[in-house]
Amino acid sequence: MSETSYRPRRSVLYVPAVNDKALAKIASLACDAVVIDLExxxxxxxxxAGRAKLRNILANRPGRAIEMVVRINALSSEWGRDDLLAAAACEPDGILLPKVDTARDVLEAGDALDEAAAPEVLKLWAMVETPKAMLNLGAIAELGRDPASRLACFVAGTNDLVKETGVLATPDRRYLMPWLMQMVLAARAGGLDLLDGVYNDFRDAEGFAHECAEAAAMGFDGKTLIHPAQIEAANAAFSPSAAALAEARAIRDAFALAENAGKGVIALNGKMVERLHLEQAKKLLAKATVVGA
Structure with a gap:
């Protein structure tokens, strides 16, 4: 991961396309990305009416680098295809597809964008929120290795998964955990970013911070948010910690020593350290540079 290849998605805030008050605040927020929601x-x-607002919303993007994504309605709905084409015409950074069940759903959206001559930089994000999506997760994730598919990111739709399966939504998410970890494996196999689902009680700062820390430990890249008050905690949780950065610098510096030139394995602070750890350290340091950690 170089400084130029990493794009932070630690905090991704949903903003309704029809909420003018919330839309006006985007430029002042510290989130890495916003999802303008039509769904x-x-x-x-x-x-x-929400679709009609897109052009003005995206024409007045914040001056700072903030990723702008549009969540459309499902392509199978009466609004989906018109949403997709209207969003593409406004040139957001990405389009979030809800209710993705199979790889074909992503490919059909990509074909429609190609037919509309949408730029290649316009990426697709996919919600993982149905039982069918979980069963087909591997095949969907494989599209991430094919640039023609445009797929760049998975978004966990935990509320819908709970609704569709009937599992109990406990505070520790014990019944969702196997599916969340399956998403992590699939995303990494496909070279995709992965965002955790929303935390519904935005007044519960402690619970939210705990869930963010847990998601970061599982390997998620960031979290989707429903309220600006959640941004700071999400940014902190998905940024490299001071301890992790200190360890990464120590590994980098140790391998840079003349006596370690060409070595595949070295000893550092009583631990065996391999070159794969060096690569991990370099990625972490590059990430820290981008997010200012």
């Missing part, structure tokens, strides 16, 4: 947070009677 769950927009009532059926407001779908068309």
């Amino acid at each position: 769950d947070s927009v009532a059926p009677t407001e779908k068309v």
Whole structure:
């Protein structure tokens, strides 16, 4: 991971396309990305109005580097295809596809973007929120290795998974944990970023911080958010810690010593350290540079 290849997605805030007050605050927020939502947070009677707002929203992007993604309605819905084409015409950084069940859903969206001559830099994100998506996760993730598919990121839709399966949503997410870890494996196999689902009680700062720390430990790249008050904790949880950075620097410096030139394995502070650890250290340090950790 170089400084130029890493794009932080630690904090990704959903903002309803019809909420003018929330939209006006985007430029002042410290989140890494926003998802302009046309789906769950927009009532059926407001779908068309929300879509009509996209051009103005994306034409007035914040001056700082913030990723702008549009979540459309499912392509199988009456609004989906019009949402997709309208969003593509406004040139966001990405389009988030809900209710993805199979790899074909992603490919069809990509074909539609190609037909509309959308730029190659326009990426697709996919919600993992249905039982079918979980069963087909490997095949969907494989698309991440094919640039023609545009797929760049998975987003866990934990609320929908709970609804669709009937599992009990406990505070420790014990029944969701196997599926979350399966998402991590699939995302890494496909070279995709992976975002954790939302935490519904935005007033519970302690619970939110704990869930962020847990998701970071599992290997998620960031978390989707429903309230600006959650941004700071998410950024902290998914940034390299001071201890991790100190260890990464020590590994880098140790391998840079003349006596370790060409060695595959060295001893450092009583531990065996391999060159794979050096690569991990370099990635962590590059990430820290980008996020200012």
